[in-house]
Amino acid sequence: MAGLSIQRISKHFGAAKALDDVSIEVADGEFLAVLGPSGCGKTTLLRMIAGFEDVSGGSIEIGGVEVSSLESSLPPEKRRVGIVFQNYALWPHMTVAENIGYALKVARVRRAERDKRVADALALVDMQQYGDRRPANLSGGQRQRVALARCLVAEPRLVLFDEPLANLDVHLRASMEDEFAKFHKRTGTTIVYITHDQAEAMALADRIAVMDQGRLMQLATPHELYHEPVNEMVASFISQGMVLPAEVLTAESGGQCRVRLLGHELDVRCRAGEQPDPNAKICIRRSQIAAADADEPGFDGTVVKAIYRGGASRIEFEPDALPGTRLHFDEADPVRCETGQRLRLKLTNGWLIPEREAAGC
Numbered sequence: 001m002a003g004l005s006i007q008r009i010s011k012h013f014g015a016a017k018a019l020d021d022v023s024i025e026v027a028d029g030e031f032l033a034v035l036g037p038s039g040c041g042k043t044t045l046l047r048m049i050a051g052f053e054d055v056s057g058g059s060i061e062i063g064g065v066e067v068s069s070l071e072s073s074l075p076p077e078k079r080r081v082g083i084v085f086q087n088y089a090l091w092p093h094m095t096v097a098e099n100i101g102y103a104l105k106v107a108r109v110r111r112a113e114r115d116k117r118v119a120d121a122l123a124l125v126d127m128q129q130y131g132d133r134r135p136a137n138l139s140g141g142q143r144q145r146v147a148l149a150r151c152l153v154a155e156p157r158l159v160l161f162d163e164p165l166a167n168l169d170v171h172l173r174a175s176m177e178d179e180f181a182k183f184h185k186r187t188g189t190t191i192v193y194i195t196h197d198q199a200e201a202m203a204l205a206d207r208i209a210v211m212d213q214g215r216l217m218q219l220a221t222p223h224e225l226y227h228e229p230v231n232e233m234v235a236s237f238i239s240q241g242m243v244l245p246a247e248v249l250t251a252e253s254g255g256q257c258r259v260r261l262l263g264h265e266l267d268v269r270c271r272a273g274e275q276p277d278p279n280a281k282i283c284i285r286r287s288q289i290a291a292a293d294a295d296e297p298g299f300d301g302t303v304v305k306a307i308y309r310g311g312a313s314r315i316e317f318e319p320d321a322l323p324g325t326r327l328h329f330d331e332a333d334p335v336r337c338e339t340g341q342r343l344r345l346k347l348t349n350g351w352l353i354p355e356r357e358a359a360g361c
C-alpha cells in the first residue's frame with residue numbers, strides 16, 4: 001500500500017472551476033473520506049487520482065512517485081489504483097471467481113497463480129464459499145464485496161470508493177459499513193472514500209476532507225469536524241449545526257471566551273488567541289440548547305414546529321431576538337412542546353467559528 005499526496009491541484013472545465021487549489025495528504029494505510037454537497041468536486045477529485053482527468057494545475061503523488069502534473073500524466077492502468085463504484089459492473093455470464101480473475105487472465109497470469117490470487121481476494125472479503133455463484137444469485141451487499149475483491153486482486157496501492165453504498169437499502173448499508181470498517185482494519189489498505197453521506201463518512205473514516213464549490217474547507221477527524229468546525233459551511237453542513245451572530249466580549253483564556261448572543265452572555269469554547277470581535281459567529285449543537293428557568297439568563301421565543309420522531313420530538317424554535325432564525329433541538333418523551341408555545345431557553349456552550357465569512361467560504 002502507499003500514501004497519497006495531492007498538492008495544490010486545480011481542474012477547470014472552460015471557465016468553471018471544478019477544483020480550486022486543493023491539497024490533501026493521505027498517510028499509508030489511512031482511511032480518508034471526501035465529503036461534500038452535490039457538485040462540490042468529489043468525483044472530479046477521484047477521477048484525477050485515478051488518472052481519468054488531467055490536472056489544470058498542481059500535482060499528485062502516489063507512494064512518493066509523481067503520477068499527475070501539468071507536464072506529465074501516468075495512464076490509469078499504470079497507477080495501480082483500484083476503484084469500487086456504486087454500480088458493481090460485474091459480468092453476469094461469469095461466475096464470481098471468473099469475474100474476479102478476469103483481469104489476471106487478460107494479463108496472462110498463469111492458472112495456478114491466478115487461482116491462488118482469486119482465492120486470497122475472496123478470503124479478504126469473506127466470500128470464500130461463493131466463487132462458483134453467478135452475480136444474479138448474490139445479494140446487493142455480496143455483489144459489492146465481489147466488486148471489492150475484483151479490485152483487490154490486482155494488488156492496488158490505493159483503493160478509491162465512489163459512493164459504493166448509494167444504491168443499497170438502509171439496513172444493507174449499515175452492514176456494509178461494518179464490512180468496510182473490518183476490511184480496512186484487517187488489510188490496512190489506503191482508502192479514499194467519496195460520499196455525500198456524512199453518517200457514513202463519520203462511521204468509517206480516520207479523517208474527512210469536507211469540500212464545497214471545488215475547495216477544501218477542512219480536513220480533520222470526525223470528532224474535530226463536529227466540535228471545532230473552521231468556518232460556517234462546515235459548521236452548518238456537519239450534523240446541521242446552527243450558526244448564530246455574536247459579539248466576542250473577552251479575549252481567549254483557557255480555551256474559552258465570553259460572548260453575547262441572543263441577548264444573553266455565556267462562555268463558549270474557542271481557539272487559542274481569539275480576541276474581542278463585534279461580528280463573530282458561534283456554532284451551536286442541538287445538545288447545547290436547554291430549558292431555562294424564569295430567573296435564569298436565557299432568551300424567549302416561540303415553538304414553530306414540533307415533529308414527533310419516536311422517543312423524541314424535533315422542536316423548531318424562533319427566538320424573539322432574531323426573527324426568521326430557526327433553532328432546533330430534540331425533546332425526549334414525554335414530549336411537552338407544542339406548536340405556538342412560548343418557551344424560555346438557554347445555551348450551555350458553543351464554538352466560536354475561527355474563520356470569519358470573508359476568509360472561510
Ligand SMILES: Nc1ncnc2c1ncn2[C@@H]1O[C@H](COP(=O)(O)OP(=O)(O)OP(=O)(O)O)[C@@H](O)[C@H]1O
Pocket residue numbers: 013016017018036037038039040041042043044045196
Ligand atoms: N466534464 C465536465 N465538463 C464540465 N463541467 C464539469 C465536468 N465534470 C464536472 N463538471 C462540473 O464540475 C463541478 C464538480 O462536479 P463533480 O461531479 O466533481 O461533483 P460531485 O461533488 O461529484 O457531485 P455529485 O455528488 O452530484 O456527484 C460541477 O459543477 C460539475 O458540473
